[in-house]
Amino acid sequence: MGTGYNRPVKNFDQDTVKQLQTVAAIVVPGYADLDQSSREQFLEIIDDAMDERPESMRRQLALFLKVLNLAPYLRWGRPLGRLEAVNAERALRWFQEAPVAKLRQGFWGLKTLVFMGYYGRREVWPEVGYAPEFGGSDV
Amino acid sequence: MRRSSGVPMFEKTFDIVIIGSGAGGGTVAKELAPLCSDGIRVAVLEWGPKLSGDEFTGNEVDMAKKLFVDSGGVLTKDGNMTLAMGKGYGGSTLSYTGTSMTVPKEVIDRWAVPGLTHGDVATRAQKYKEENNVHFQPEELLNDNNLLFQKGCRTLGYNVEQFPLNLKGCKGAGICNLGCPNQAKQGTHIVQLPEAEKAGVEVITNCLVEHIGIQEIEAVVENAPFGEPSTWEEGRYLIKAKIIVVCAGAVHSSALLLNSGFGDRLPALGRYLTVHPALILVAEHPHAISNFTGHPKSFFSDHFWRSDGFLLESCMYYPFITAKNMVGFGSDHSQLMQAFPRLQMILVLAVDQAEANNRVEIDGDGRPVVDYTLSNVTLDSLHMSMKAATRIFFAAGASRVHAPAGKRFFIEATQADDIERLIPRNKVVPGRISITSAHLMGGCRMGEDLQTSVTDSWGRVHDHPGLFVADSALLPRANEINPYLTVMALADRVAERIRLDAGELL
Numbered sequence: 169m170g171t172g173y174n175r176p177v178k179n180f181d182q183d184t185v186k187q188l189q190t191v192a193a194i195v196v197p198g199y200a201d202l203d204q205s206s207r208e209q210f211l212e213i214i215d216d217a218m219d220e221r222p223e224s225m226r227r228q229l230a231l232f233l234k235v236l237n238l239a240p241y242l243r244w245g246r247p248l249g250r251l252e253a254v255n256a257e258r259a260l261r262w263f264q265e266a267p268v269a270k271l272r273q274g275f276w277g278l279k280t281l282v283f284m285g286y287y288g289r290r291e292v293w294p295e296v297g298y299a300p301e302f303g304g305s306d307v
Numbered sequence: 308m309r310r311s312s313g314v315p316m317f318e319k320t321f322d323i324v325i326i327g328s329g330a331g332g333g334t335v336a337k338e339l340a341p342l343c344s345d346g347i348r349v350a351v352l353e354w355g356p357k358l359s360g361d362e363f364t365g366n367e368v369d370m371a372k373k374l375f376v377d378s379g380g381v382l383t384k385d386g387n388m389t390l391a392m393g394k395g396y397g398g399s400t401l402s403y404t405g406t407s408m409t410v411p412k413e414v415i416d417r418w419a420v421p422g423l424t425h426g427d428v429a430t431r432a433q434k435y436k437e438e439n440n441v442h443f444q445p446e447e448l449l450n451d452n453n454l455l456f457q458k459g460c461r462t463l464g465y466n467v468e469q470f471p472l473n474l475k476g477c478k479g480a481g482i483c484n485l486g487c488p489n490q491a492k493q494g495t496h497i498v499q500l501p502e503a504e505k506a507g508v509e510v511i512t513n514c515l516v517e518h519i520g521i522q523e524i525e526a527v528v529e530n531a532p533f534g535e536p537s538t539w540e541e542g543r544y545l546i547k548a549k550i551i552v553v554c555a556g557a558v559h560s561s562a563l564l565l566n567s568g569f570g571d572r573l574p575a576l577g578r579y580l581t582v583h584p585a586l587i588l589v590a591e592h593p594h595a596i597s598n599f600t601g602h603p604k605s606f607f608s609d610h611f612w613r614s615d616g617f618l619l620e621s622c623m624y625y626p627f628i629t630a631k632n633m634v635g636f637g638s639d640h641s642q643l644m645q646a647f648p649r650l651q652m653i654l655v656l657a658v659d660q661a662e663a664n665n666r667v668e669i670d671g672d673g674r675p676v677v678d679y680t681l682s683n684v685t686l687d688s689l690h691m692s693m694k695a696a697t698r699i700f701f702a703a704g705a706s707r708v709h710a711p712a713g714k715r716f717f718i719e720a721t722q723a724d725d726i727e728r729l730i731p732r733n734k735v736v737p738g739r740i741s742i743t744s745a746h747l748m749g750g751c752r753m754g755e756d757l758q759t760s761v762t763d764s765w766g767r768v769h770d771h772p773g774l775f776v777a778d779s780a781l782l783p784r785a786n787e788i789n790p791y792l793t794v795m796a797l798a799d800r801v802a803e804r805i806r807l808d809a810g811e812l813l
Binding site (some may be wrong): 197198213217228257260264269272276277279280283296298300 | 386
């Protein structure tokens with residue numbers, strides 16, 4: 169199964185992209201309503217951001233996404249992407265509050281990337297009511 | 308910063324080379340520029356490019372890439388804090404808000420640097436206040452986000468003061484931290500560097516210095532995919548200079564000197580780093596307020612500075628930065644983001660202590676690694692600051708507040724009397740909440756003792772004639788308020804020393 173993206177992705181394989189999509193839809197519910205073009209922008213921003221990071225960090229991110237996806241088996245017997253919304257949120261919240269620093273930091277980093285992909289798009293400005301005028305008082 | 312490698316393709320010779328063009332480097336360049344008329348050759352080597360006016364797009368992701376090292380996403384070694392380090396023609400002055408504060412006397416007294424007096428720093432700071440058109444904005448230009456901060460503080464009896472700002476022709480675009488699209492902030496890219504160039508100083512952009520030797524520098528020129536190309540051809544350079552002034556910012560100045568082997572005789576090099584750990588707090592008002600238009604930072608409160616070690620400042624950020632600074636996700640988080648025109652924001656600056664273990668190191672490739680641990684004292688300050696900011700929000704009329712250490716995502720106005728319980732200390736957990744370095748300071752601290760300092764009070768590196776440091780790396784402890792004016796004052800002092808020593812060194 170493909171990822172549904174038309175543009176080539178530099179830093180993630182298809183499984184990682186799908187896991188990222190799953191997490192994105194939980195972290196920002198509006199992600200599920202994005203059209204194809206907006207989803208491509210979302211991924212492009214994250215993909216470009218990872219360009220600047222060392223290869224080890226890209227591997228860590230892919231590994232962390234796998235862990236996030238599979239960890240819910242322990243409690244609910246199914247992966248993150250097949251949980252009901254309320255349990256999916258619970259699963260991610262566990263990572264946010266995790267007693268182990270690496271798990272908290274991993275979730276924080278992943279969440280930050282998702283927010284960057286979603287809220288870093290200029291197209292999101294009207295949705296949130298952000299309407300800056302860079303010409304300021306000239307406008 | 309990279310470990311030096313490869314054979315230089317080109318050689319250049321100057322009398323004085325300044326590494327970095329921010330508040331420190333830009334100031335030194337301007338102050339030494341008059342020497343050019345005597346035939347002294349002065350150059351500034353800047354890692355980043357010079358951006359043209361239309362490249363200030365206001366787009367967060369785009370500007371982060373253009374203005375900050377690694378898009379501002381550098382993490383401390385323990386992964387608990389992000390570090391924002393500016394680069395480009397003008398350095399961090401491209402991306403600050405222009406708040407121009409003279410450091411308080413008691414801070415200089417705490418620094419206890421022999422030979423450095425508050426009077427001297429204040430006199431020099433005053434010179435740059437005048438040069439940079441520092442003034443208070445008139446009240447009619449202040450937006451609701453700022454005025455509500457003032458109102459909240461006054462209602463609670465908290466001391467609140469207006470920031471003097473270095474603006475000229477501000478149109479209230481509101482995106483100071485993304486680079487002013489109207490070139491209104493009077494940073495070194497507007498004031499000091501052009502004046503220095505006019506007098507004959509050569510500024511070379513897209514030039515990364517990798518190594519400093521005895522009166523020589525190894526550097527690489529490589530053009531960025533944005534900004535103006537460097538005036539020098541791309542390639543490796545060996546640059547001879549009798550005087551070298553390091554102004555690459557606290558982290559990169561320290562790392563460059565470490566990478567060049569100076570750490571062997573200077574055990575304090577890279578150490579005593581302070582960062583002003585910062586948090587952003589967000590509140591929602593029941594009605595729209597003016598927030599993203601107008602200068603974002605008009606007021607600060609030092610009410611808790613002495614008692615609890617933090618400052619509060621009005622601020623306003625952009626969608627992605629706002630989103631990432633909240634703890635949580637999902638529908639509550641999205642709801643608050645959708646309320647952007649009703650949001651009020653407060654920035655917390657914790658005053659962290661200078662500790663030897665908080666330090667800049669270099670990795671195997673010569674790149675800087677910041678080993679910094681948030682102390683319990685700092686975490687206590689951040690906890691107290693969240694409660695104080697929440698009170699200010701409610702006193703200003705907010706309907707609900709998001710505190711990063713809140714038990715719930717929102718604290719409603721009806722719960723304002725229950726803040727102590729709703730913001731528990733045990734939720735102030737590194738890795739859970741977004742903590743950013745507001746101002747990086749130290750690593751090449753001034754002093755007399757070779758064991759605990761790197762330079763003397765004039766920025767001269769101990770036992771290395773002709774080698775100076777002139778930026779925020781000099782600060783022996785935190786500045787305890789926004790520091791750029793202090794950095795300029797210290798750089799001015801270093802430049803004076805260089806002029807005095809020039810006869811001997813050149």
